[in-house]
Amino acid sequence: MKKFFKVILFLVLAVVVIITAGITYVKTALPNVGPAPDLKVPLTAANIERGKYLVTSVAGCMDCHSPRDPNRLTFPVYTDSIGAGGLKFGHEFGLPGSFFSPNITPYAMSKYTDGELFKVITTGETRKGKPLFPIMPYLTFGKMDKMDIYAIIAYLRTIPSVAKDNIPEATRDFPVSILINTMPQKPAFTQRPNPADTVAYGKYLVAFAGCADCHTPQDDKGQPLPGMDLAGGNPFRMYTGGVVRTANITPDKETGIGLWNKAQFFAAIRKYQGKNLPAIHTGDFNTIMPYNTFSKMTDSDLSAVYAYLRTIKPVNNSVVKFDPQAK
Incomplete structure (x- = not known):
């Protein structure tokens, strides 16, 4: 019997040692995506113009990296602190912890070389x-x-530059606090499709805009549900109460946008453009959809997005857009 317990104890200790070694490796050796490239980005007019368009009209960088007004429709950014960071993403958005966007103005990013900035953005x-x-x-x-x-x-x-410091450190729930070290990856760049290939270019823009991040429903581990690409239904708790869910943007004719023509699609994306956004009170509908950003996409780019969305699999998924009583 003593020999049996010694064997069990040995096995338990072996498992503990293996687990400890694994955790130590993950926490100390990872991430490891390689060095930052030796890079100096030319500040040409064409580069700056293209970058401005991507940041302000497609990628929505400032929607996450700027403080936003939770008491007005669409959570508009505060125009005096664009890019200053500090926006919280936490459990209210179904995330495993509390994460805060950094200041991406030159006030903070001047510490980064172009290569280091390229590395963090892409890895x-x-x-x-x-x-x-x-x-x-x-x-x-x-x-x-x-x-x-x-x-x-x-x-x-x-x-x-916006002088803003003291952005809180992220807090991560277990086991994400360990697994996060495994998440960074080496990039696998592609070539931007020719805009003349409307569907391929639309697919590229949809990816760049992160549409799937909100419009593809996820399981309780944050993984996309198979067969539900862009079918909507992801819940987001609003600061003023209630839960808003993302729309089904597949071409399903009953529950998606399958009956929309291009003009209707444009109108939906640009419905708040140039309007005075009203104050939101407790229980009122609100949305985190970055309408202000996407409304500035060119007609040709929005046409490409529309063309691509017409080609994806229609998914019948009825979504209750807003429930003021939900918690």
Whole structure:
């Protein structure tokens, strides 16, 4: 019997040692996506113009990296602190912890070389070797055309500095607090499709805009539900009460946008453009959809997005847009 218990004790200790060694490796050796490239992005007019368009009209960088007004429709950014960071993404959005967007104005980003900035945007590993949680869409940006990432960097070098420090450190729930070190990945860049190939270019824009991040429903582990691409239904708790759910943007004719023509699609994206956004009170409908950003996409780019969405699999998924009583 003593021999039996010794064997059990040995096995338990072996398991503990293996687990401890594994955790130590993950926490100390990862992430490791390689060094930042030796890179100097040319601040040409073309680069800056393309970068401005991507940042302000497609990728929605400032919608996450700016403080936003939760008491007005569509959560507009505060115009005096664009890019200053500090926006919280926490359990109210179904995330495993509390994460805060960093200041991406030159006030903070001047510490980064172009290569270091390129690395963090496309891999999720900071200049100090720390991992980012993929609410920062580096897994997507690492699959875009690297010339577009260069353009984003060029534009960010030119925006006004906003002196904002003391952004809180992220807190991560277990086991994400350990697994996050495994999340950064080496990029796998693609070439931006020719805009003349409308569907392919639309697919590229939909990826760049992160549409699937909100419009594809997820399981309780944050993984996309198979067969439900862009079918909507992801819940977001509003600061003023209630739960809003993302729309089904598949071409399903009953529950999606299958009956919309292009003009209706344009109207939906631009419905708040140039309007005075009203105050929101407790129990009122609100949305985190970045209408202000996407409404500035060019007609040709919105046409490409529409063309691509017409080609994806229609999914019959009825969504209750807003429930003021939900918690």
